[in-house]
Amino acid sequence: MSTPPVPPYTPHQAGQPQQAEPSEQPQPPEPSEQPGPADxxxxxxxxxxxxxxxxxxxxxxxxxxxxxxxxxxxxxxxxxxxxxxxxxxxxxxxxxxxxxxxxxxxxxxxxxxxxxxxxxxxxxxxxxxxxxxxxMTRVPVTPGPFDPAAQEAVGTVAAVSPERVGEIAEVVRHGYRMGERVIRPQQVRVYTAP
Structure with a gap:
């Protein structure tokens, strides 16, 4: 039979006080950290x-x-x-x-x-x-003052009274528009001072 090996000599074996070795096991939590019933x-x-x-x-x-x-x-x-x-x-x-x-x-x-x-x-x-x-609609024939936006003056007629000066005397050729845009202006003769 063989004898078990002898452990090497350590100082605590010679009568010296033994120091506690650090434990590798976790420490239990302190009482204040322990989970309790949830609020x-x-x-x-x-x-x-x-x-x-x-x-x-x-x-x-x-x-x-x-x-x-x-x-x-x-x-x-x-x-x-x-x-x-x-x-x-x-x-x-x-x-x-x-x-x-x-x-x-x-x-x-x-x-x-x-x-x-x-x-x-x-x-x-x-x-x-x-x-x-x-x-395409025809520019309406309306009596009144000359409108350069929709009419073109192609001639003049002597006015019989001063208040008629600048008004339309007659339509020579009809004008046409498409929507609000004038395609062809209305050609008119306009009253002028005699």
């Missing part, structure tokens, strides 16, 4: 605080989405307006020359009516209806 008010307060934070986060998210929706709506409205404006210009570029030619044709029919005024009036009415269908 129900603290639990409810924590839950309410958590709900408040979540509600605030949802409110912020809702406001951001609302602002994004408003911005998207504004952008969509701007695009829609730009599209309408572009469409009007495109239609004006293609239709306007044709409509202007129809205006000239209307003028010729009115001038050449001669003996058969019924036929000329019928054709003129049809042409005016066709022009109005595409938004």
């Amino acid at each position: 129900p008010f603290a639990v409810v307060a924590d839950a309410v605080d958590g709900m408040r934070e979540e509600l605030a986060s949802l409110g912020d998210q809702f406001r951001r989405r609302l602002l994004n929706d408003r911005e998207a709506r504004r952008s969509l409205d701007e695009l829609h307006a730009a599209l309408g404006h572009t469409r009007e210009h495109a239609e004006g570029r293609t239709l306007q020359p044709l409509l202007y030619d129809l205006i000239l044709l209307t003028d010729r029919v009115e001038r050449q009516s001669g003996d058969d005024t019924q036929f000329a009036d019928s054709v003129t009415a049809e042409l005016r209806t066709l022009l109005e269908k595409y938004g």
Whole structure:
């Protein structure tokens, strides 16, 4: 049989007092740190605080989405307006020359009516209806002062009284507009001082 090995000599074996070696096991917590029963008010307060934070986060998210929706709506409205404006210009570029030619044709029919005024009036009415269908309307003949925005003075007539000076004496050729834009000004003669 073999004998167990002898441990090496240490000073505490020779009668010296033994020092406690540090323990590797955890120390039990002090009594004040030990978990006790949870305070129900603290639990409810924590839950309410958590709900408040979540509600605030949802409110912020809702406001951001609302602002994004408003911005998207504004952008969509701007695009829609730009599209309408572009469409009007495109239609004006293609239709306007044709409509202007129809205006000239209307003028010729009115001038050449001669003996058969019924036929000329019928054709003129049809042409005016066709022009109005595409938004071209005749500038109305209204008595009053000369309007350079819608009229062109092509002649003068001596006024019979001073208060008539600057007013329209007669319409020489009808004017036309498309919407608010004057396509062809109304040609008029204007009263002037004698």
